[in-house]
Amino acid sequence: MDALLKSQPTVFVIFGGTGDLNARKLAPALYNLYLEGWMPDHFAFIGTGRTKLTDNDFRVRVTGDVNKFSRSGQVKDEQWQSFAPNIYYQPADVQDAETYKEFGKKIKALEKEWKAPANVIYYLAVAPNFFPIIAENLAKAGLTEDAGCTRIVIEKPFGHDLASAKELNLLLGRIFQEKQIYRIDHYLGKETVQNIMAFRFANAIMEPLWNRNSIEHVQISVTEQLGVGDRLGYYDGSGALRDMIQNHLLQLLCIVAMEPPVSFSAEEVRNRKVDVLRAMRRFTPDTVREQAVRGQYASGWMEGQQVPGYREEPGANPHSNTETFAAVKFFVDNWRWQGVPFYLRTGKRLHRSASVITIQFKDVPHLIFSPETAETMRQNRLVISIQPEMSIRLQVQAKRPGVDMMLNTVDMVFDYKGTYQSEAPEAYETLLLDVMLGDQTLFMRADQVEEAWDLVMPILTSWQTRTSQNFPNYSADSWGPEDAEALVAKDGFHWFTLPLNGKK
Template sequence: MDQKNVLFTIFGGTGDLARRKLYPSLFRLYQKGDLGEDFAVIGTARRPWSNETYHEVIKNSIASFQPSNKEAEEFASHFYYQSHNVKDTQHYDALKKLSDELDEKYSIQGNRIFYLAMSPNFFGTIVSHLKSQGLLNTNGYHRVIIEKPFGNDYQSAADLNDEINQVFTEEEIYRIDHYLGKEMIQNISAIRFANLIFESIWNNRYIDNIQISLAEDVGVEERGGYYDKSGALKDMVQNHILQMLSLLAMEPPVAFSEKEIRTEKIKALESIRMFSEEEVRKNFVRGQYVAGEIGDDQFRGYREEENVDENSLTETFVAGKFLIDNFRWSGVPFYVRTGKRLTEKGTRINVVFKQVPVNVFKDSVTGPCDQKSLAPNILTIYIQPTEGFSLTLNGKEIGQGFQTDPIKLEHRNSSDIIENTPEAYEKLLLDALNGDGTNFTHWDEVAQSWKIVDRIRETWDKDQQTPPGYRAGTMGPDEAYQLLEKEGRHWVWEPDEWYRQRGLLK
């Protein structure tokens, strides 16, 4: 096992992300031997904690793994806390002193990873102090991991990138999009490029449309203040959805390497049509959830949520159509939708194939069977909460005649496999330790994504209209269905129908 000698410094070490994701993921790497005894973690934040308090937080964060007392103590002993004001230069001097001491104590060889788990407003201040106060004056590697949001539009993202580039090179910057660490997102490439049956028909000759759905059944919860300034478009489309789209649309890379994959993803994003204002209004819809109920569960509307403006125009739902102007995808719509307080939590991709040119069964002796009665072939990739994929085919109904009936070839990862699958953050932290940026976003990807989203956002900001309402518990406003219906299509995944049929949803 190639164990890593490294010093992690986590800015925002007392925060929710660190407790829920980072510390458990580091523990899993420790359990598996990817982290041995030659590593240390410095947690920094404003709170005046002691090392002992910090160790209790660490042990509580990994309690669900049921480690022995000895294992938990040994793991926590690698963690050190320093109260820190990111704007105070003297605090960086103290941080350097502690870093150098730990480097010697654990034979870390100067390898340092800085995780910025806090507001992007502080990124420039932090990285400039890391350089000016000598925290990068070691012979090992230096890497910085950055959480989203990376800016709130193209210009702010470009300014932020320029600040960070004053200190770190692009190869040293790891911009996290945790969706890229999910097992089935990484499986998109395997399904496409390892199966001739799909790669040979992965084009506009055989594919009618592709649908990406990212549904959340929760509301904004305690994030109302942040979310009301962001909205679904910036929170989900700019990063997660456009990253998934680029993996689906990119050309086969020359080699399955970081550089080649990144090159093809950037080309795919740059091929997405930049809509005019008129085209934005035609191809994108938004919504905002209002009070609703599923069964006995009742939900309040977005404007009644804590820290949300009672006259808010912020969208909690987005549905739209992207078009890609290249030879492979010309004419194939990529439909996307995402929202809060929808029927079910789930992320899935539906690849809808074109109909056969002629339905030979339409004149069967059992009666008319027109072209439309043939169900389309659909490849579904399940991302979360279930993982796997299915392929819908047409078979013959059992009995007399030749009536067709859709059948589904399906594989779902078992609960045991899912439970033991590395969590997205665990995978991404290990990638960062290995210096592998494949599953992180490059600046060129971030920049192009913001340019696409800015065009939509600017149009909506000019209109200043209240987004159409949709009842909490449904799959979005009527306009989202009409977006496809006007083109003779429909959303493949409609979980709300199950509830309606049972009288649990109006």
């Protein structure tokens, strides 16, 4: 436990305290951090929202949320009775600047009670259109003046396009210093994602192979069985490319492709990620058609249940041009990766929910075995599974048992459940702790956000100006449109899927 963190009082102000994100992720994460001894001796969790609630009403509500969504299960009475008094509620209209003065009064009262100044973390778990309003009203109320003790956490989406991302960065830059701004991407808090850097940079055998001389191509897939559900209002103005590839998947690509940092400091790591985005080949109208595929799901059956197509979802536009599937081929034009394709795909209503990075190595330069012996031989692959299982498996060739020489693919596996007895923390636990510690390693910097938007804007522009004539073009419970398979097949590859439970 960091002694400085333990002694530094901290106040979390959660805008959107009555919302779904707080219920499912933030409140359970704060409670789990408390259970494991990571919260300071003095802390407060202040939820805000338009709903009129008392402190006790909100505590009862949070109790139910934690019981339902926490990885630690039902709260134990003694532990909860110790945690609950730190929970407060402040009714507020985020558009009314006057209401922000109440936050200031509450924070001052807590500091007086604790006899020490507090770090104050403003978490914006609200719709993106409220980000600028809240930031400006915090400034008007004088709640952002102490740069050393004030931090702001902003959820995705950070902007709707390059222009809006730049505008939001400029606004935040006028109010906060960059060291105070935490642009959160929960994928970066996942244990397996963090382990990619450990796997690469803590093992001498990996880095010599981590380049175009040994690697043939890379695939990053984040697939979902679910449809849009109650997110239709947001999703129809976003789509798969904005919702997933521009942030989550490009972040994973940066971690895979980045150069070794000089140190594990936040700025060093983030510099190397930005280097990757700057080196990535930009798209032209012609290359968009050749290297990007979009799709929209039709009705079908999922696990014995009939499900509607996207245009048939409640409240949907029957002529919607929004993509629910996107697959893109990227190139990183530098010495390490020149000519190596990075295939990214994501979609809804697909056959399986999984997040997997597959690194395919080149074939052996000369095969000494007979064709019969090597009938089932496959190229080596490194498969990094982020969810549902958390594992890293290296697929290599070995001899089958028997008197004859027959080769077969076997897995050398590291999986969390089999290696560690303790349960891995949720991504939000890791990220909230980093905010308290002031560690920005896993958070996006302004230039990183803008480079990612700049990269995908030609695709977005092309798709918005050209209505797809074949939507819907894939059925529920499939792996997406046929064009997605053609995207990799024309290069001689196919999309990889991780077998269930690691079994072939």
